Amino acid sequence: MSRVTDLDATEQRLLALLEPYREGLVEGTIYGMPSLAWPGAAKQDYLVAWKQASRQVxxxxxxxxxxxxxxxxxxxxxxxxxxxxxxxGFREVDEELAGQLSDFLGVLARRYRADHTG
Known part of the structure; x- marks a missing residue:
C-alpha cells in the first residue's frame, strides 16, 4: 500500500481525485483559494475549494x-x-482513503450538478 506523506504530493493526489468532476465546472477562487464551481454560480456556491496549510491540505x-x-x-x-x-483535512492519502474519498466526491458532485440542472 503506497502512502503519500509530503503535503505537495498530498495536494496533487487530492487534485487528481477531483479531476473526473471538473467537466462543466469553472475554476475560480474563494477567499484566495482555488475552487471549482458551476458556471454562473454565486461565489458561495462551489463544489470544492482547497488550500495547503503548514500541516495539512x-x-x-x-x-x-x-x-x-x-x-x-x-x-x-x-x-x-x-x-x-x-x-x-488531509496530511496523507493512502489507497484506502483515496478510494473512499473518490466515492464520496462522486456522490457530492452528482448532488451538486443535480442542484444546478434541476
Whole structure:
C-alpha cells in the first residue's frame, strides 16, 4: 500500500481525485483559494475549494451543507478527516482513503450538478 506523506504530493493526489468532476465546472477562487464551481454560480456556491496549510491540505466541500446525508454513507477515513462543517483535512492519502474519498466526491458532485440542472 503506497502512502503519500509530503503535503505537495498530498495536494496533487487530492487534485487528481477531483479531476473526473471538473467537466462543466469553472475554476475560480474563494477567499484566495482555488475552487471549482458551476458556471454562473454565486461565489458561495462551489463544489470544492482547497488550500495547503503548514500541516495539512484542506478540501472545502460546500455541498455537504445542502446534503448532510452523504456523510452517513462516507467511509470512515473521510468522516475522520472532517474538521469542520464542510472542511476535510488531509496530511496523507493512502489507497484506502483515496478510494473512499473518490466515492464520496462522486456522490457530492452528482448532488451538486443535480442542484444546478434541476
Amino acid at each position: 484542506s478540501l472545502y466541500l460546500l455541498p455537504v451543507l445542502a446534503h448532510p446525508d452523504v456523510l452517513e454513507a462516507a467511509g470512515e477515513g473521510v468522516r475522520a478527516a472532517q474538521t469542520g462543517k464542510v472542511t476535510f
